[in-house]
Amino acid sequence: MSDFEPLYDLFATAGWTPPPIPEAAHVVAYGHRLASTQSLAGVRVEAEATDTGIEARITIAAGTRVAQPIHLCFGLYQQFGVQNVHLALTLEPRADATVWAHCLFATPLAARHAMQAEVVLMEGAVLRHQEAHYHGTSGDIQVIPHTRASLEKDARYLADFSLIRGRVGRLDIDYSVNVGEAAEAELTSRIYGFGSDAIRIREQLKLDGQGARGLVKTRVAVRDDARAEVLGMVEGNAAGARGHVDCMEIVRDRAEVSAVPEVRVRHPQAKVTHEAAIGSVDSRQLETLMARGLAPEEAVDLIVRGMLA
Amino acid sequence: MTAWPNLFHRPGHPDTGKPVLLGVAGLRLELEGKRILDGLDLELLSGEIHGLLGANGSGKSSLAYAIMGCEDYRPGAGEITFDGRRIDGLPMHERARLGITLAWQEPARFEGLAIRDYLRVANPKTDVESCLKRVGLDPDEYAARAVDKTLSGGERKRVELAAVLAMQPKLAILDEPTAGIDLLSLDALLAVIEALRAAGSTVLLITHQAEVAAHADRASQLCGGRIVCRGETASVLEHYRKRVCKRCDGRTCHV
Numbered sequence: 128m129s130d131f132e133p134l135y136d137l138f139a140t141a142g143w144t145p146p147p148i149p150e151a152a153h154v155v156a157y158g159h160r161l162a163s164t165q166s167l168a169g170v171r172v173e174a175e176a177t178d179t180g181i182e183a184r185i186t187i188a189a190g191t192r193v194a195q196p197i198h199l200c201f202g203l204y205q206q207f208g209v210q211n212v213h214l215a216l217t218l219e220p221r222a223d224a225t226v227w228a229h230c231l232f233a234t235p236l237a238a239r240h241a242m243q244a245e246v247v248l249m250e251g252a253v254l255r256h257q258e259a260h261y262h263g264t265s266g267d268i269q270v271i272p273h274t275r276a277s278l279e280k281d282a283r284y285l286a287d288f289s290l291i292r293g294r295v296g297r298l299d300i301d302y303s304v305n306v307g308e309a310a311e312a313e314l315t316s317r318i319y320g321f322g323s324d325a326i327r328i329r330e331q332l333k334l335d336g337q338g339a340r341g342l343v344k345t346r347v348a349v350r351d352d353a354r355a356e357v358l359g360m361v362e363g364n365a366a367g368a369r370g371h372v373d374c375m376e377i378v379r380d381r382a383e384v385s386a387v388p389e390v391r392v393r394h395p396q397a398k399v400t401h402e403a404a405i406g407s408v409d410s411r412q413l414e415t416l417m418a419r420g421l422a423p424e425e426a427v428d429l430i431v432r433g434m435l436a
Numbered sequence: 437m438t439a440w441p442n443l444f445h446r447p448g449h450p451d452t453g454k455p456v457l458l459g460v461a462g463l464r465l466e467l468e469g470k471r472i473l474d475g476l477d478l479e480l481l482s483g484e485i486h487g488l489l490g491a492n493g494s495g496k497s498s499l500a501y502a503i504m505g506c507e508d509y510r511p512g513a514g515e516i517t518f519d520g521r522r523i524d525g526l527p528m529h530e531r532a533r534l535g536i537t538l539a540w541q542e543p544a545r546f547e548g549l550a551i552r553d554y555l556r557v558a559n560p561k562t563d564v565e566s567c568l569k570r571v572g573l574d575p576d577e578y579a580a581r582a583v584d585k586t587l588s589g590g591e592r593k594r595v596e597l598a599a600v601l602a603m604q605p606k607l608a609i610l611d612e613p614t615a616g617i618d619l620l621s622l623d624a625l626l627a628v629i630e631a632l633r634a635a636g637s638t639v640l641l642i643t644h645q646a647e648v649a650a651h652a653d654r655a656s657q658l659c660g661g662r663i664v665c666r667g668e669t670a671s672v673l674e675h676y677r678k679r680v681c682k683r684c685d686g687r688t689c690h691v
């Protein structure tokens with residue numbers, strides 16, 4: 128089963144260069160139609176289209192180091208559409224993999240994409256998960272990525288969500304990660320909203336195991352009438368747990384942001400810190416670039432692009 | 437105190453006869469109701485390295501910001517001319533496009549902006565490698581790093597000087613280039629000044645350290661909101677080191 132042409136068109140519309148997906152382990156789905164799946168040695172990819180959506184299961188065998196990124200491509204190329212994805216991603220002990228999720232919705236009108244992911248990293252497993260979204264230019268789309276992850280002893284989970292080109296529409300991110308003994312989780316999200324975009328981010332790390340570490344890092348820039356609500360929560364529940372919440376938000380025009388870094392500590396030897404910088408562009412940064420000849424708008428652009436890089 | 441050789445002093449080049457690049461006349465600046473500059477006059481000659489001396493808090497940085505055109509440092513009176521035209525009404529980026537730039541005493545940090553790209557802000561064709569080498573930073577190690585808080589204070593100041601070099605400005609205002617937590621070595625600074633001079637830039641070298649100002653061709657001393665002494669570096673330094681000036685009426689003018 129191979130059906131990549133619409134995907135390449137979606138990549139082109141987003142202005143991205145498609146990676147070599149056919150050779151890698153992958154799942155490609157358009158709406159509720161499954162276009163292609165591929166397993167590789169140590170990487171079992173199973174997927175099916177049901178009446179209610181796409182069911183995908185990816186299991187990476189113990190000790191497998193996957194050299195090539197695994198690609199998850201979810202798209203809608205029709206204007207109206209609904210896509211529900213349920214993904215179960217399991218890394219067995221000491222497996223090590225990179226997953227690139229590409230969520231491409233080129234010309235949506237009243238479209239909706241919902242992803243429910245369950246991620247399990249067994250002892251010593253390492254997962255780098257990069258998720259890039261393109262939602263087109265209409266803003267008439269709702270995207271709901273939810274992830275529940277659990278990390279066993281010594282596992283590492285680095286998740287990076289980015290939506291920095293085109294409109295956002297309505298985005299509702301909800302990540303929750305349980306971090307076990309000496310395990311480490313890093314959640315980064317980078318989002319640029321404008322027009323009437325509405326962004327909601329809720330990211331939660333529960334540092335449950337002894338020596339668990341976690342970072343929630345949010346970078347959001349909004350302009351026009353866009354709205355963003357950011358909730359970064361880190362709980363230190365065990366001895367030696369170390370967590371940090373780092374929010375930076377740049378606001379322009381009539382846009383509005385609220386950021387709530389919520390830190391909770393339930394063990395005297397746990398420590399969680401937070402920093403939040405919300406406001407317009409820093410005037411010293413702006414003037415530094417203007418002293419090199421950039422007009423104020425150009426300077427703001429460069430600062431925002433850097434923050435979202 | 438170490439006596440540094442004056443590498444840049446060129447006897448036989450009388451300053452008179454060189455055209456004036458920057459003229460500041462009767463500049464008055466108030467900040468939060470306090471008079472910081474009070475009828476200040478200053479002339480920079482084209483191609484010279486001009487030392488601006490003054491105690492901490494005497495208003496050197498404020499003068500630099502006023503010349504550059506920073507929003508919060510708009511003079512209440514006076515004129516600034518550059519290359520023969522009035523610039524005090526121009527916004528900062530337009531002054532920069534005329535060829536003025538400033539290296540801040542404590543430069544800002546930029547998340548996600550590579551040093552390479554930072555050096556190309558003023559000029560996309562910048563030779564990043566050579567600019568970094570000039571300030572003693574290995575391009576292989578630094579070009580791709582971000583201009584963010586992972587740089588030490590000294591590294592950040594070197595990057596700032598490299599960015600000034602990259603711009604090839606007509607006037608480079610260097611505000612306390614050797615001051616900072618992590619001291620930028622005087623040798624590195626002298627190499628940068630030499631490169632600026634070779635490229636035809638005029639330099640306003642702001643410092644409270646006599647041994648740094650000693651490398652200027654001419655100098656001015658700021659006290660009580662005015663230039664109280666100007667001329668050949670040696671004579672200004674002599675005046676500065678006495679720690680008194682006419683304006684302070686015999687009282688100590690820098691502590």
Ligand SMILES: Nc1ncnc2c1ncn2[C@@H]1O[C@H](COP(=O)(O)OP(=O)(O)O)[C@@H](O)[C@H]1O
Pocket residue numbers: 467468472490491492493494495496497498499508
């Ligand atoms: N933005 C400002 N608002 C109010 N006062 C200021 C501001 N900037 C500088 N000053 C004051 O102006 C005086 C001169 O400061 P500055 O120009 O930084 O001196 P220098 O660079 O010579 O050490 C100081 O008394 C300082 O506190």
Ligand SMILES: [Mg+2]
Pocket residue numbers: 496497498541611612
């Ligand atoms: Mg100063």
